[in-house]
Each structure stands twice: as C-alpha cells, then as structure tokens.
Amino acid sequence: MRIGHGFDVHRLKEGRALILGGEKIPFEKGLDGHSDADVLVHALIDSLLGAAALGDIGRLYPDSDERYRGIDSLLLLRDTAERLEKAGYRVVNTDMTILAQRPKLAPFLPAMRENIASVLKIPTEDINIKATTEEGLGFTGRGEGIAAHAVSLLEKA
Numbered sequence: 001m002r003i004g005h006g007f008d009v010h011r012l013k014e015g016r017a018l019i020l021g022g023e024k025i026p027f028e029k030g031l032d033g034h035s036d037a038d039v040l041v042h043a044l045i046d047s048l049l050g051a052a053a054l055g056d057i058g059r060l061y062p063d064s065d066e067r068y069r070g071i072d073s074l075l076l077l078r079d080t081a082e083r084l085e086k087a088g089y090r091v092v093n094t095d096m097t098i099l100a101q102r103p104k105l106a107p108f109l110p111a112m113r114e115n116i117a118s119v120l121k122i123p124t125e126d127i128n129i130k131a132t133t134e135e136g137l138g139f140t141g142r143g144e145g146i147a148a149h150a151v152s153l154l155e156k157a
C-alpha cells in the first residue's frame with residue numbers, strides 16, 4: 001500500500017470557464033491556467049503521482065508545453081492512470097477536498113465523482129469529493145482563487 005497527497009491552487013478570473021472534476025460549473029468567473037485549470041483534478045493527479053513516486057504534474061505535463069494549452073485535465077488524469085497501471089499500481093481509494101467560498105458546489109459533486117471514476121476505472125464508492133469554505137478567510141474566502149487537496153491510496157497489483 002502506498003499513500004500520496006496532492007495540493008493545488010488556481011486564481012479565479014473573469015472570462016474563463018469554471019471546470020472542476022471535469023464538470024463545467026455556471027459561475028461568473030473561471031480558473032486561470034495553461035490547461036483548463038481544473039484544480040481538483042490537478043490535486044488528484046499529484047496525489048496519485050506522489051503515491052507511486054512518479055514525480056509531479058508540473059514535471060510530467062509542463063505549462064511551457066504547447067500540447068497542454070487549454071487541455072481537458074481529465075486527459076492528463078487518463079495519462080496518469082496509464083502510468084500507474086504500467087508501474088503496477090491500482091487505485092484503492094481517493095478522498096478530495098475543494099476549498100471555495102463560492103459557488104455552492106454540492107449539486108455538482110456526484111457528476112465530478114462519476115467523471116473521475118470513469119477515467120480511473122474504479123467504482124464511484126472508492127472516490128470521495130468534499131467541498132468546504134474557509135469561512136471568508138484568506139484567498140479562497142475573498143474569492144480570489146480555489147484550492148484543492150487530495151489523498152490517494154494505491155496498491156501494488
């Protein structure tokens with residue numbers, strides 16, 4: 001068994017779509033970044049790479065690489081899942097937390113879970129996604145950005 005943690009932050013900006021867990025969420029701002037800036041999937045990828053000691057998202061999918069401009073982060077997650085499989089690992093479960101003051105994310109969590117389950121090819125029961133606020137404190141509280149944490153457990157197949 002191997003455990004890994006991932007953390008990511010992206011800035012909220014007008015004129016961008018808000019994509020979290022592969023879901024497009026109606027909101028007046030979106031996350032800024034080289035890819036689709038899906039902060040939840042980025043934290044998840046880093047937790048998986050961390051558990052397998054395969055490096056990190058910035059090293060494998062650098063934002064200096066034009067191939068990744070505007071890319072759907074679920075495609076990066078698919079690539080990570082293939083790397084894990086090649087290395088002989090299977091995902092046991094993953095638990096994620098999104099830190100956002102707004103918008104309310106609860107209605108979108110089931111769809112995010114389905115998206116991630118289908119890419120990782122594991123049951124939705126092995127995936128948990130939580131959303132919380134930081135009570136108006138800090139950069140998430142001021143609505144300047146969204147952060148996400150992920151903890152994942154892998155098992156040698």
Ligand code: MG
Pocket residue numbers: 008009010033037038039042
């Ligand atoms: Mg990121």
